[in-house]
Amino acid sequence: MKGSSMDTHIGKITIDKEVVSKYAGSVAVECFGIVxxxxxxxxxxLVKLLKRDSITRGIIVKVxxxxxxxxxxVIVAYGVSILxxxxxxxxxxxxxxxxxxxIEVSGVNVYVEGVRAID
Numbered sequence: 001m002k003g004s005s006m007d008t009h010i011g012k013i014t015i016d017k018e019v020v021s022k023y024a025g026s027v028a029v030e031c032f033g034i035v036x037x038x039x040x041x042x043x044x045x046l047v048k049l050l051k052r053d054s055i056t057r058g059i060i061v062k063v064x065x066x067x068x069x070x071x072x073x074v075i076v077a078y079g080v081s082i083l084x085x086x087x088x089x090x091x092x093x094x095x096x097x098x099x100x101x102x103i104e105v106s107g108v109n110v111y112v113e114g115v116r117a118i119d
Contacts, residue, residue, distance in 0.1 A: 011034070014041060015101055015103070017061040017063075018056060019061045020059075020061045020068065020097065021070075022056050022072075022095075023046060023057040023096075023097065023100055023101075024038060024059055024061070024070055024072075024093050024097050025056055025058065025059050026030050027093050027096045027097070028059075028072055028074065028089055028092075028093060031079075031085065031088050031089045032080075032081040032085065032088060032093075033076050033077045033084070033085035033088070034074055034075075034076060034077070034085060035073070035074075035076060035077050035090040035116045035118065036058075036074070036075055037058025037059065037072070037073060037074060038058050038073040038075050038111075038113035038114060039058060039073075040076055046066075047065045051109045056057055058072065058073045058074065059071065059073070062076055064106065065106070066103070066104075067103065067104045067105065067106035068097065068101070068103055068104070068105070068106065069087055069106055069107040069108075069109070070093060070097070070105065070108045070109070071109045071111065072089065072093075072108065072109065072110050072111065073111045073113050074089070074110060074112060074113065075112075075113060075114040075115065075116050076112055076114075076115055076116075077115070077116065077117070077118050078096050078115050078116060078117040078118070079117075082112055085096070086110045086112070089108070089110055090108040090110065093105070094108055
């Protein structure tokens, strides 16, 4: 399945995973302590900070039992509490994506791939 869908009294609504990941990425980079999304090169094991136009590569959207599960690969700011930043990211993304799509978010997984000092 390319996206998530729901049936209404009028018809069927399908939301592409790319739309969900783009919106979730824009919510994520607005969260305090998130420097950006991370792109991981599995072959080399290298992590790089993704530019704003390619933030969807740092997010994986899955549909499980008609609910969304979002995986975020992020780079956090140096000196902040990773737990606090992750909790903030999870709650903001869960709330805003559910409001945006009307589909329940059953899980938000955060993978901290690196730490970067903010200039």
